[in-house]
Amino acid sequence: MRYQGPVDWNLRTCARRGHVTYAPAEDAYRERLEATTPVGPAWRCLRCGDFVIGEPHARGPAEDAPIVLRGRALRDALILRLLSVERFVKGLLVLAAAYGVFHFRSHRDGVERAFNEDLPLLRPFADKIGWRFEDSAMIHTIRTVIEAESRTLLWVAAGLALYGVLQLVEGIGLWLLKRWGEYFAVVATSLGLPVEIYELTEKVTWLRIGALVVNVAAVLYILLSKRLFGLRGGHAAYAAERHETSLLEVEIAAHEPTLPRGLRDPKLPVGAR
Incomplete structure (x- = not known):
């Protein structure tokens, strides 16, 4: 069996989504992308x-080609969308927690009564397995929530809801591969790093x-690969890199020096001339 080498992200994406063909209006460019078959x-x-084989998906001037x-841009898109899925899941869980806290406010008396009456029934079982209620962080957390004031619970629910919405917005931006989503993800994730570090000092x-390693890696990856905040040449270098990876522009760049001066298109991006 012949070794196939690394994953060809281009072929894999075309197999899943279909090919992208384009017919430039300029004859000299079009002939580089067209072939005649039986x-x-x-x-x-x-x-x-x-x-x-078949008609191109679109036609028009070379400068309007999609x-x-x-290549690497497809791999980057996959990583960003995996991060967006993680943000979506986290956002939905946080919103569910916000709803739970808000809903608890109206059923507080019943929950508190059940907690105080039913918890002692578990003590014999807990003693057998060596679980000490007095040292349980979960029991302490539940008791703290039950004893909290109604207004405090409302603020907690509002904070959780806001955090959950921010996670969903971040997930949408990353899934759509929008540059604002990348900035949003870096800023939002960076603001949460001090809290995660503090939690590690506690336990x-x-x-x-x-979680800390994943978030630090995500921030560094997005910052460097997407050239945010002026890093590695900033947005101009990122846009030029995108243009250079366009096959049509590569074909034009390779062919244009042989064209008569009158056929060269001054409107094409610098990376394509």
């Missing part, structure tokens, strides 16, 4: 580079360590 014309996919995600657990 069954009809074929056009080169802007993502994977394979020729696809800039598709290719070290593998869950807290893993």
Whole structure:
């Protein structure tokens, strides 16, 4: 069996979403992307580079050709969308907790009575398994919530709801691969890092360590790969990198020096000339 090498993200994406073909209006450019076959014309996919039989998906000037995600950009998109899924799940859980706290306010007396009456019934079982109620952080947390004032619970519910909404907004921005979503994710995640570090000083657990490592890695990855806040050349360098990965622009850049001066298009991006 022939070794296939690393995952070809271009082919994998085209297999799932379909090819992207484009017919430039300029004859000199179009001939670089068109081929004639016994069954009809074929056009080169802007993502994977394979020729696809049939009519192109779109036509127009070369400068209007779509800039598709290719290569490393596809891998980056996958990572960002995995992060967005994690934000969605966290946001929904936090909103559920906010609803639970808010709903608890109207049933506080019943919950408190059940807690005080039913908890002692578990003590014989707890003694057998060595679980001490007095040292249980969960029991202390439940008791603190029950004894809290109604106004305090309302503020807690509001804070949880706001945090959950922010997580969902961050997830939407990352899923849509919007630059504002990347900035939002970096700022929001960075603001939460001091809290996570403080929690580690209180008690070290593998869950807290893993959450801190994931969030620090996510911030560094987005900052550097997306060139945010002027890093590695900033937005201009990021946009130029995107243009350079466009197959059509690569084809134009390779072919344009051989064209007569009158056929060169001064409106094309610098990276394509």
